[in-house]
Amino acid sequence: MSRLGPEKAIHVAVVGLGGVGKELMKQLIELPYPINIAAISNSRKMLLFTDGTTSFNSSQWATALDAADAPDTNLDVLRDALGALAKRNTNKAVLVDNTSSEVVANAYPKFLDAGIHVVTPNKKAFSGDLSLYKRLIGGSGGSGGTGLPRGVFYNESTVGAGLPIISTLKDLVDTGDKACLFFGQVKKIEGVFSGTLSYIFNEYSKGEEGGPSFSSIVEIAKANGYTEPHPGDDLNGADVARKLTILSRMLPGLLERLPNGHVDVQPTSLVPEALRDANAQEFMQRLPEFDYDIAHKRDEAARRGSVLRYVGVIEVSEGQGKVEAKLEEYPKTHAFATSLQGSDNIIMFHTERYGGRPLLIQGAGAGNAVTAMGVMSDLLKLF
Ligand SMILES: NC(=O)C1=CN([C@@H]2O[C@H](COP(=O)(O)OP(=O)(O)OC[C@H]3O[C@@H](n4cnc5c(N)ncnc54)[C@H](OP(=O)(O)O)[C@@H]3O)[C@@H](O)[C@H]2O)C=CC1
Ligand SMILES: N[C@@H](CC=O)C(=O)O
Numbered sequence: 001m002s003r004l005g006p007e008k009a010i011h012v013a014v015v016g017l018g019g020v021g022k023e024l025m026k027q028l029i030e031l032p033y034p035i036n037i038a039a040i041s042n043s044r045k046m047l048l049f050t051d052g053t054t055s056f057n058s059s060q061w062a063t064a065l066d067a068a069d070a071p072d073t074n075l076d077v078l079r080d081a082l083g084a085l086a087k088r089n090t091n092k093a094v095l096v097d098n099t100s101s102e103v104v105a106n107a108y109p110k111f112l113d114a115g116i117h118v119v120t121p122n123k124k125a126f127s128g129d130l131s132l133y134k135r136l137i138g139g140s141g142g143s144g145g146t147g148l149p150r151g152v153f154y155n156e157s158t159v160g161a162g163l164p165i166i167s168t169l170k171d172l173v174d175t176g177d178k179a180c181l182f183f184g185q186v187k188k189i190e191g192v193f194s195g196t197l198s199y200i201f202n203e204y205s206k207g208e209e210g211g212p213s214f215s216s217i218v219e220i221a222k223a224n225g226y227t228e229p230h231p232g233d234d235l236n237g238a239d240v241a242r243k244l245t246i247l248s249r250m251l252p253g254l255l256e257r258l259p260n261g262h263v264d265v266q267p268t269s270l271v272p273e274a275l276r277d278a279n280a281q282e283f284m285q286r287l288p289e290f291d292y293d294i295a296h297k298r299d300e301a302a303r304r305g306s307v308l309r310y311v312g313v314i315e316v317s318e319g320q321g322k323v324e325a326k327l328e329e330y331p332k333t334h335a336f337a338t339s340l341q342g343s344d345n346i347i348m349f350h351t352e353r354y355g356g357r358p359l360l361i362q363g364a365g366a367g368n369a370v371t372a373m374g375v376m377s378d379l380l381k382l383f
């Protein structure tokens with residue numbers, strides 16, 4: 001770690017101080033890296049410390065932000081302050097976005113163009129509007145008025161939380177035989193991509209007929225910090241669809257092989273029709289009304305010697321691509337039934353070089369500690 005001398009300190013603005021953001025603050029404060037906290041913000045307030053002298057202990061920052069006179073969150077002000085700081089002392093400045101906000105995601109190009117790096121577990125920018133994504137990966141090459149070279153982004157925690165999924169796929173693609181393969185060397189990626197849905201079905205399949213109800217397990221997944229801010233975003237398959245879109249866009253040549261040239265996942269939804277537009281609070285309150293429907297599915301699967309698992313698949317065959325997110329039955333002897341625990345993700349990369357036995361990554365795929373760890377590991381890539 002000698003390369004991390006004080007002269008290499010980086011300035012970090014932490015936007016989003018919920019489950020993941022709080023845990024990241026803890027890791028930033030406790031770990032021995034030369035990282036200055038240049039700003040903190042939630043949806044309402046923002047504190048700037050761009051003189052670079054800030055030092056917090058773990059409770060002070062929350063108290064400071066709660067103070068009534070803290071100014072409103074303003075991303076333009078934040079970008080200008082970080083840009084000026086990076087320019088003034090030639091150290092790197094980073095926006096860490098721990099929100100699930102599209103507003104913050106839409107602002108990334110302006111931060112990158114101003115020479116500010118972006119690190120985030122927020123999936124929105126990489127799975128939403130294709131033109132935004134192209135602006136992120138292509139960039140304007142401009143310096144956004146600061147004269148600094150364009151910033152770079154890291155998003156490891158957007159898929160599999162802290163598990164090395166994005167970096168592994170990048171390595172597989174970058175080392176593929178580009179001359180003869182349209183797809184890097186990756187043929188198929190499949191697995192369980194949702195920590196929430198993994199936890200729910202791992203627990204639920206233990207308790208056939210008489211075990212805990214579906215809604216009570218969802219409640220625990222939320223309390224454990226696995227769910228999205230609105231748990232309906234997990235149960236309707238949107239979160240898995242976003243992760244599949246992020247990975248699909250990293251695969252050269254896949255988009256051209258999909259109908260209409262873009263990723264359009266139609267995930268199986270587990271959200272009852274009546275709760276489709278419910279806010280998070282109403283959603284959780286009313287979910288127990290629908291426990292019977294999913295219990296019936298679970299018990300039917302059990303009668304066939306199977307369990308339910310929510311899986312995602314990205315595949316190319318004969319020049320055609322497909323991307324799917326769906327609820328499937330697996331025999332109780334299948335790896336998806338026997339080897340998963342808690343919020344585990346399991347992701348298999350089928351590639352030419354890995355032949356008949358896929359490269360497999362498994363472990364906790366949701367939770368504040370492992371997600372913040374992925375964010376922290378991205379920050380360390382900037383040193
Ligand atoms: N939890 C997990 O296991 C994983 C989470 N992620 C991703 O991490 C991100 C954060 O998740 P989590 O911590 O659980 O979410 P929370 O809902 O707990 O926290 C979100 C935070 O973002 C703030 N926020 C929302 N909108 C804005 C805005 N426009 N400007 C500034 N701040 C804003 C909220 O402020 P306020 O408090 O004022 O509402 C809150 O502090 C999400 O994108 C999620 O998908 C990724 C992988 C795993
Ligand atoms: N809600 C997500 C969190 C991580 O991306 C999940 O359950 O997987």
Ligand code: NA
Nearest residue numbers: 156159161163
């Ligand atoms: Na990851």
